[in-house]
Amino acid sequence: MKANAMSLVVVAGMSAFSAHAAPLPGAPVTVVGTAAGTARASNRSSGCPGYIVDENDYEFSLDMARSSLRLRTESSKDLVLVVQLPDGSYRCDDDNGGNGQPLIEITSPQLGTYRVWVGVWNIGVVADYRLIMSSDT
Numbered sequence: 001m002k003a004n005a006m007s008l009v010v011v012a013g014m015s016a017f018s019a020h021a022a023p024l025p026g027a028p029v030t031v032v033g034t035a036a037g038t039a040r041a042s043n044r045s046s047g048c049p050g051y052i053v054d055e056n057d058y059e060f061s062l063d064m065a066r067s068s069l070r071l072r073t074e075s076s077k078d079l080v081l082v083v084q085l086p087d088g089s090y091r092c093d094d095d096n097g098g099n100g101q102p103l104i105e106i107t108s109p110q111l112g113t114y115r116v117w118v119g120v121w122n123i124g125v126v127a128d129y130r131l132i133m134s135s136d137t
Contacts, residue, residue, distance in 0.1 A: 028132050028133060028134035029060075029132070029133045029134070030130055030131070030132050030133075031058065031130070031131045031133075032128070032129070032130055032131075033057060033118060033128075033129055033131065034126060034127065034128050034129070035057075035075070035077075035079055035118045035119055035120050035126070035127045035128075035129055036051075036053065036119075036120060036125065036126045036127070037050070037051035037052040037053045037117075037119045037120055037123070038051055038053075038123060039051060039052055039053065039054050040052075041080050041082050041092060041117070041119050044082050044084070044090055044092075044117065045082050045090035045091070045092035047092070048080065048082060048090075048092035048094075049080060049094050049121060050079075050080030050094065050119045050120055050121045050122075051080070051119050051120055051121075051122070051123045052080065052082055052117040052118075052119030053117065053119070056084070056115035056116060056117050057116055057117055057118050058115070058116040058118075058131070059113055059114065059115050059116070060113070060114050060116070060133065061112065061113045061114070062086075062109055062110070062111055062112065062114065062135070063111060064111075065111065066108075066109055066135040066136060066137060067107070067108065067135075067136045067137065068105060068106065068107050068108075068109070068135060068136045069105070069106040069109040069114075069133070069134075069135045070103070070104070070105050070106075070132075070133070070134050070135070071083060071102075071103070071104045071116065071131065071132070071133050072097045072101060072102065072103040072104070072131075072132050073097065073101050073102055073118060073129045073130065073131050073132070074101065074129060074130040074132070075100075075101065075127050075128060075129035075130070076127070076128075077100070077120060077121075077125060077127035077129075078094075078095075078100035078101075078120070078121035078122070078125075078127075079094075079100065079101060079102055079118060079119065079120060079121070079127060079129060080092070080093070080094050080102055080117075080118075080119040080120065080121060081093050081094075081102035081103075081104055081116070081117070081118060081119075081131075082116070082117040082119065083104055083106075083114055083115070083116050083117075084114065084115040084116075085106070085109075085110055085112075085114060086110045086111065086112025086113055086114065087110060087112075091104050091106065092104075094121065100121070109135070116131070118131055
C-alpha cells in the first residue's frame with residue numbers, strides 16, 4: 001500500500017516523485033504525508049528500529065553531481081527514515097535530527113534512483129509528517 005500519490009518534480013538536478021511539491025529551483029523539496037507501518041524497518045536496513053510499509057513511500061533521481069544530500073522529517077511523533085541508495089545499500093536513522101526526528105546526510109551522493117520510507121517508532125502509530133530533501137552543489 002502506497003502512502004502517497006506520486007507526481008514528477010524537477011529541482012536543480014534532483015527529480016523527485018512526491019505527493020505535494022512545487023519548490024523553486026535550488027530550494028528544498030518538501031512533501032507532506034502520513035507515516036505508519038507493520039513491516040520492521042530492520043528488514044530493509046539491519047539494526048534499523050521502527051516500522052515502515054512494505055513499498056517505498058517516495059522515489060527520486062539524482063541526475064547531477066552534488067556534494068551532499070540531506071533528508072529529514074518534521075512531525076509531532078517519533079519517526080524513522082530508511083533510504084535505499086542507487087547501489088542497493090541502505091541508510092537508516094531514528095533521532096539524529098533531534099526531537100525524535102530522523103536525519104540522513106549523504107556526502108558525495110551517487111547518481112541514480114533513491115527510494116525512501118518514512119516510518120514510525122512503534123507499531124500501530126499513525127503520524128503526519130513533512131519530509132524535507134535538499135542537496136548542495
